Amino acid sequence: MRDVAVVSFAQTPYKRRENTRSEVEMVMSVVAQAIADSGIPKREIGFTCSGSSDYIAGQAFAFVGAVDALGAWPPISESHVEMDGAWALYEAWVKIQCGMADAALAFAFGRSSMGTLPETLTMQLDPYTLAPLGVDAVGMAALQARAALDAGTVTEEAMAEVAVRSRRDAKANPEAQLKGDFEVEKLLAEPYWVSPLRKHDCPPISDGAAAVVIAADDVARRVHRNPAWIRAIDHRIEPHQPGIRNLTRSPSVTLAGQKTHADPAHLDVAELHAPFTHQELILRRALELGDGVRINPSGGALAANPMMVAGLARIGEAARQIWSGGARRALAHATQGHCLQQNLVCILEGN
Amino acid sequence: MAERCAVIGVGQTRHESKRIDVSQVGLVREAALRALEDADLTWKDIDALVIGKAPDLFEGVMMPELFLAEVLGGTGKPMLRVHTAGSVGGSTAIVAASLIEAGVHERVLTVAYEKQSESNAMWALSIRMPFQQALVAGAGGFFAPLIRSYMRRSGAPEDTGIRVALKDRINALKNPYAHLRFPNIDFDQIAESPMLWDPIRYLETCPSSDGACALVLSDQAGARRAPRPAWVHATAMRTEPTQFAGRDQVNPQAGKDCARDLYAKAGISNPRREIDCAEIYVPFSWFEPMWLENLGFAPEGEGWRMTYDGVTALDGDLPVNMSGGVLSSNPIGASGMLRFAEAANQVRGMAGEHQVDGARKALGHAYGGGSQYFSMWIVGDEPR
Amino acid sequence: MSDAPSVKSIITPTRLEYEFRVGGAHAEFLASLAEGKLIGKRCPGCEKVYFPARASCPRCGIAMSESVEVSDRGTVTTFCIVRVPSENIDLKLPYCAANILLDGSDLPLIALLQECEAQDVCIGMRVQAVWKPKSEWGPTFENIRYFRPSGEPDVAAEMLGAWI
Numbered sequence: 001m002r003d004v005a006v007v008s009f010a011q012t013p014y015k016r017r018e019n020t021r022s023e024v025e026m027v028m029s030v031v032a033q034a035i036a037d038s039g040i041p042k043r044e045i046g047f048t049c050s051g052s053s054d055y056i057a058g059q060a061f062a063f064v065g066a067v068d069a070l071g072a073w074p075p076i077s078e079s080h081v082e083m084d085g086a087w088a089l090y091e092a093w094v095k096i097q098c099g100m101a102d103a104a105l106a107f108a109f110g111r112s113s114m115g116t117l118p119e120t121l122t123m124q125l126d127p128y129t130l131a132p133l134g135v136d137a138v139g140m141a142a143l144q145a146r147a148a149l150d151a152g153t154v155t156e157e158a159m160a161e162v163a164v165r166s167r168r169d170a171k172a173n174p175e176a177q178l179k180g181d182f183e184v185e186k187l188l189a190e191p192y193w194v195s196p197l198r199k200h201d202c203p204p205i206s207d208g209a210a211a212v213v214i215a216a217d218d219v220a221r222r223v224h225r226n227p228a229w230i231r232a233i234d235h236r237i238e239p240h241q242p243g244i245r246n247l248t249r250s251p252s253v254t255l256a257g258q259k260t261h262a263d264p265a266h267l268d269v270a271e272l273h274a275p276f277t278h279q280e281l282i283l284r285r286a287l288e289l290g291d292g293v294r295i296n297p298s299g300g301a302l303a304a305n306p307m308m309v310a311g312l313a314r315i316g317e318a319a320r321q322i323w324s325g326g327a328r329r330a331l332a333h334a335t336q337g338h339c340l341q342q343n344l345v346c347i348l349e350g351n
Numbered sequence: 352m353a354e355r356c357a358v359i360g361v362g363q364t365r366h367e368s369k370r371i372d373v374s375q376v377g378l379v380r381e382a383a384l385r386a387l388e389d390a391d392l393t394w395k396d397i398d399a400l401v402i403g404k405a406p407d408l409f410e411g412v413m414m415p416e417l418f419l420a421e422v423l424g425g426t427g428k429p430m431l432r433v434h435t436a437g438s439v440g441g442s443t444a445i446v447a448a449s450l451i452e453a454g455v456h457e458r459v460l461t462v463a464y465e466k467q468s469e470s471n472a473m474w475a476l477s478i479r480m481p482f483q484q485a486l487v488a489g490a491g492g493f494f495a496p497l498i499r500s501y502m503r504r505s506g507a508p509e510d511t512g513i514r515v516a517l518k519d520r521i522n523a524l525k526n527p528y529a530h531l532r533f534p535n536i537d538f539d540q541i542a543e544s545p546m547l548w549d550p551i552r553y554l555e556t557c558p559s560s561d562g563a564c565a566l567v568l569s570d571q572a573g574a575r576r577a578p579r580p581a582w583v584h585a586t587a588m589r590t591e592p593t594q595f596a597g598r599d600q601v602n603p604q605a606g607k608d609c610a611r612d613l614y615a616k617a618g619i620s621n622p623r624r625e626i627d628c629a630e631i632y633v634p635f636s637w638f639e640p641m642w643l644e645n646l647g648f649a650p651e652g653e654g655w656r657m658t659y660d661g662v663t664a665l666d667g668d669l670p671v672n673m674s675g676g677v678l679s680s681n682p683i684g685a686s687g688m689l690r691f692a693e694a695a696n697q698v699r700g701m702a703g704e705h706q707v708d709g710a711r712k713a714l715g716h717a718y719g720g721g722s723q724y725f726s727m728w729i730v731g732d733e734p735r
Numbered sequence: 736m737s738d739a740p741s742v743k744s745i746i747t748p749t750r751l752e753y754e755f756r757v758g759g760a761h762a763e764f765l766a767s768l769a770e771g772k773l774i775g776k777r778c779p780g781c782e783k784v785y786f787p788a789r790a791s792c793p794r795c796g797i798a799m800s801e802s803v804e805v806s807d808r809g810t811v812t813t814f815c816i817v818r819v820p821s822e823n824i825d826l827k828l829p830y831c832a833a834n835i836l837l838d839g840s841d842l843p844l845i846a847l848l849q850e851c852e853a854q855d856v857c858i859g860m861r862v863q864a865v866w867k868p869k870s871e872w873g874p875t876f877e878n879i880r881y882f883r884p885s886g887e888p889d890v891a892a893e894m895l896g897a898w899i
Contacts, residue, residue, distance in 0.1 A: 001353075001454070022758025025790045028798065048590075054434075055413040058753035060406035061436055064720050067592050068789070071796020075605035078590035079442055082407065082414055082434040091431065091446060097453035099352050115753045123413040123749065127469070128374060131412070132747045237430045240418040255427060337417045342430065371743060411749060492832045493845070495815030503813075503858065503892070549816035549829070549853070592793035596783035596841035 004096050005220040005227030006348065007103075008038035009316030011210035014177040014304035017113040018207035023057070026209040027109050028069040034105065034211035039223035042071070045213070046101025048078040049092045051085035051108040052308050055120055066109060077101070084108065085312030086273075086334030086344050089212055093233060102216045109209035110308040117205050117307065124338065126240055138202060140338040142194045144247040145278040149196055151248045153285065156196065159277035160187040163200040163302055170299025173317075177304040178204045203275040203305035210306075210313045228319035228330075228348040232260035235344035240337070247339055250286040256345040257287045267347075268327035269294045271314040273334045275301045282340065283333065293331075297321060311335065315346055322350040353454035355734055357574035358581040358695040360390025360567030366530035366680040369468035370561035375415060376422045379462050382563035382685075383423055386460065390567040390577065394424030397567070398456035403433045403443025403463035404684035411470035423462060435588075437632070437719025439463065440564065440687025441726030444715075445586045447568050448728070452583075457570045463688040464563035491548035491556065491635065493721065498550055498637040500601050507640060507655035509550075513541045515636035515658050516555045516678060522665055523675025525704035530560045530680040555636035555678075562682030564689045571734070581695035584712070584735040585616035586728045593721040600722055606645040609725040613714075614647070617729040622714075623648050626729070628670040628707045630693040631716040632686065634677045639663065643671070646716065665705060673697065673705040687717030691728055698732045760799060764788035765874035767804075771866065775840050777801045786840040787876075805839035807864035807879070810890045812836050812843045816853045831856045835882060836895075850883035859895060861887035 010033035012018075012026050021029075035042055048070065052063045063080045072078065077100070081087050085108025092104035112120075121137035135143075148154040161184055170179035187200045194202075214220075220227040236252035236259075239245055256262075270293050274280035280295065280302075289295065296302075298317035301310045311334025318332035327350070334344040362385025364370070370378055379402075387393060400423055402416040412418070416432040419425075435442040440463040447461035501507070520536045523529040533540070536554075544554035574580040589609035591598070610622070619625045631646070633639045640654030648669060649657055657663050663671035672678075674693045677686050694715035696702045702710075712731045718724060757765065760776060764787050767774040775786035776799035783792070786805045791798060814833035817826075831853055834843040848862060863885040872878045 017756075019756055020759055020762075022756075022761065022790060025758045025760075025798075028791050028796065032797075053413065054406050054408060055751075058751070058755065060408045061720070063434070064436060064593060064723075067590060067723070068791050068793040069796060070592075071792070071794065072591050073595065073604075073794045073796075075589040075591040075603075075608050077588050079433065079446065079588060080435050082404075082416075082432050087431060091449075094446075094449045094453045094455060097353065097455065098449050100449070111756075114755060115751055120413065120751060123407075123411070123751070124417060126418040127410070127412045127415070127747065128745070130418075131749075132745065235429050236427055237417075237420045237425055239421040239426050241421070252427065337414070341417060342420075411747075491819075492815055492817055492821070496813035496832070496834050496845075499815060499858075500813045545818065546816070547819040549818060551815075594842055595792070595794035596781070596785065598794075 002097055002216045003229055004093055004214050004216050005229045006212055006315065006319035007215050007220055007224045007227050008034045008213040009319055010034040010037060011175050011313055011316060012208040013175045014206040014208040014306055016177065016205060018111055023109050023111060024065055024069045027066050027107060030209045030211040031069055031105065031107055034213050038213035040103045040213060040215060040219065045103050045105050046077060047092055047095045047104040048076055049088040049106050050080050051083050051088040051312065052110060053082055055123055056110040056112055056307050058115055084308050084334050084336045085210060086315055087235065089214065089312055089315060090233060090235060090344065092214060093230060096214065096216050102219045104214050105211060106312060107209065107211035108309040108312045110306055111207040112205050112307045113207050137338065138194045138197065141276045142197045143242060144339040145196050145276065147247040148278050148282060153248050154278045154281045156188060157184060158281055159201050160184045162277040162280045163187060166296055166299050166302040169297050170303035173298050173303065176299045177206050179299060179303055197276065201277040203301050206304045206306040208306035208309055210309045210316055212312060212316050226323055226350050228322035228350065231347040231349045233346040234259035237342040240341060242339060248282065250282050250340050250343065253283055253286040253343045253345065256343055260345045260347045262287060262331055262345060262347055264288050264290055264293055267293045267329050267331050269297060269318060269321045270331040271296055271298060271318040271333065273301050273311045273314045275305050277302065279340055311344065318348050322348055352452045354452055355571040356448045356451035356568055356583040358566050358730065359569045359574055359577035360386040360392065361692045361696055362386030362389060362565045363528050363689060363692060364563045365528055366560040366562035366682055368558065368560060370466065375410065375419065375466050375469065378466055378561065378563050379419055379464050380422055382565040383460060383462050386565035386567045392567060397424055397458050397460045399429040399450055399459050400425045401431045401433065401443055401447040401459060401461040403439045403688065405436065405439055405465055409465060409467045409470055423460065435719060435724050437683060438687050438717040438724040438726045439719065440685050440689065441691055441715065441717030442588060444566055444688050444691045445588060445726055445728065448583050448586055451568050451570050458573055459568045460565065461568065462563060462565040463685040465682040465684040466561045467559055468561050491551050494635055495548035495551050497601050498635065501637060501641050502550065504601065505652040505655055511640060511655045511658055512555050512636035513538060515639040516541050518664055519672050519676045519678045522673055522705055523679035526674045529675045530558050551635050557634040557677045557681040560680050560682040562680060562685055564685040564692050566688065566692060579699040579701060581698045581730040582734045584729040584731050585613050587613040587616065588726045591723050593723055601641060602645050602651065603722050605723060606718065606725045609727055610646045613727045613729060618735060623669065625712060626714050627710040627712050628673060628697050629714040629716065630672055630674060630690040632677055632690055632718050633672060634681065636678065639671060670707045673702060673707060687726060690717055691715035695730050698730050758790050760788050760790040763802065768876065768878055769872055769874040771869065771872060773805045773807055775803045775805045777803050783841040784839060785842050786837055786844065803839065805837045808885055809835045809837035809862060810895065811856065811858055811860040811862060812895060813858055814848065814856050829853050835862055847881040849881040857889065859889040859892055861885045861889065
């Protein structure tokens, strides 16, 4: 395997409603910044891959327009996944492993605010047996939270603590959307929203875009004094039907953790893509992350949850921790689908 | 490249307007099980899944691979979903091949499909976006003017498109999976079929089909054990913007660059002589001569002569679209992979009645968007 | 086993509402349409003018700069005669959809061409916009009902160069 590192990361400020910029305008800004910050000339970016969803955009072939932000002339080697941008980065990493490129760009974008996100995500359910029931994304997450509470693997207090810590840490993240000082007791005094979830257990709806440049071997060493080396990356999926899953656990994350040799004793930081508070607790348990690992210094998905972008942003935020010296070894995680159905784990390490 | 890749299993469904006998689950499994059977493997032998499909609005399911992974043996495995417009079937196969070539996996199952009959694809394509200019001509209305430009540039005889359609429709009669099969098709039937988007006639256009295609890809060790592998010699993808000032939409640079890159990787210096047959993405008949030029099989303005002279017929010197092509079956998300699959089956000697004698090196080609996304591969009966 | 007929399919009506919002460049374009102006944007890199105005130059991948008013007259670069009905398009068949290069723009747009017989349309034909009455103008493309031949002499194909 070639050594490949994250060498730059750019993201928009995340907003509840991006009113003035189109997707192309958002993508143009983060792609230009990521390429400029990488120090790699655009012509040396040998592969580009994006992640987005037509259902988020509300039209077929929505990703085609994003090509207008790239300056794809002369024509470029490019692909697109209908997935979170973390998987676009994975495809780019594979192309570098093939020797087809030495540097690659992964980006993702979404303006969830144009639709009604929880209902849009109902369309992500099995169209024959689940979607017709009309359960939305928050409802699905609440089913999972109820199962975990009843199993005794999470508590409402622990969930509120996740929200308090995430919003507090987000104060240091200029691009985060939901930030500030809150108290567990006050949050727990709030009414249920979709029981057993309260509003603080749920992510904000966010518009935004992010871009990451990765580079191999000597290219990475040339442009960065402390590249965030991707020591391992793996992703796994679970069954879709909630009835045949144990929703209180995340076997796919555990497996991806094993495949990437994610050893909690050697990790300083973990950026977990947990849109709901109880999901962070499930993930921490699945990866056996103890108190020695700092969780989501960026504020995580509870501080900003741009659909299709948030997973890629976790990798970018974990890389920032490496670059700043805040961590020598970091775990980044991305998820998609209902109730943590599909998960990606990426281990980053500094020099 | 860390590892060689080969196709060791190929499967496809029957393609029809409405496969109401199966759900999306049944459709993808029909293709995948045939590919596994062909490869003499079972679900548990597969390391990873790569699924491809055109817009989610065509079925009305957001990211349907999330509910399909488990019926394709995907539980606990890596799964990727590719979407690159009309070229997606080809791009999906290329992503799957990359996973082998990178040395990440040993055996990958890749499946591409479309089941438009479960939603309303015409509706999905014609959502009226506020602020934008109203559509004036539907799907064929975008490509018909390009064909008119090609006719003018090349001076090709007006019946060139009819001849392409006749050849592909005769080839389809030899393909048991083909959607459109007209037993007594002849030149006059096509010439007299209604003009839809002048200069495109009804029988010169592709249908819209439900269908799926699947491939099992293996690393070198697995391919050596397989009785008839198709070795992947090279893959290439290119993208350019939909529109820009001075863009040549008839003979796009992205297609030319993609082909040049492909041939260089495959060690091909003279594609016309070295490639034995080609399965290329021709949704409207006139795109055969246009792509023959774009792919470097003929000089610019001369592609139509190959059609005219019978070079592209099944018994010609460079058979094109032996399966009957997109004109005969068009499950959009799978259409690109079907081209790649046909190329593989030709060099495996497993193309049945539409087998080209002695085919040892074949091209699979797909394109999408406004003639702006290209994906291609070259497969051979021996490793390169 | 019950004697009920087996279910072959179900219909699940779905309704999703989206509120589309334009970006900066397009907002300017729409505002100028309400005043009867056709605004394009010039790329600071390749200096080409794109109409309708857009945020980025697709070729250079950089933000557009200067706004440029283009003419409502132009030249047909290619066309097709539509003889088949399409979803959401309610026009008498056959009709002509033409790629029109407006004077001052470097990118043709696809638009409806009316007030001429299908067999009379040709590459190089000069055309002009037919506007709705001013009282009906809004921030929309629909201010232009369609294009029609302007009566000016055809442009020789050679003059159109790379456009055809």
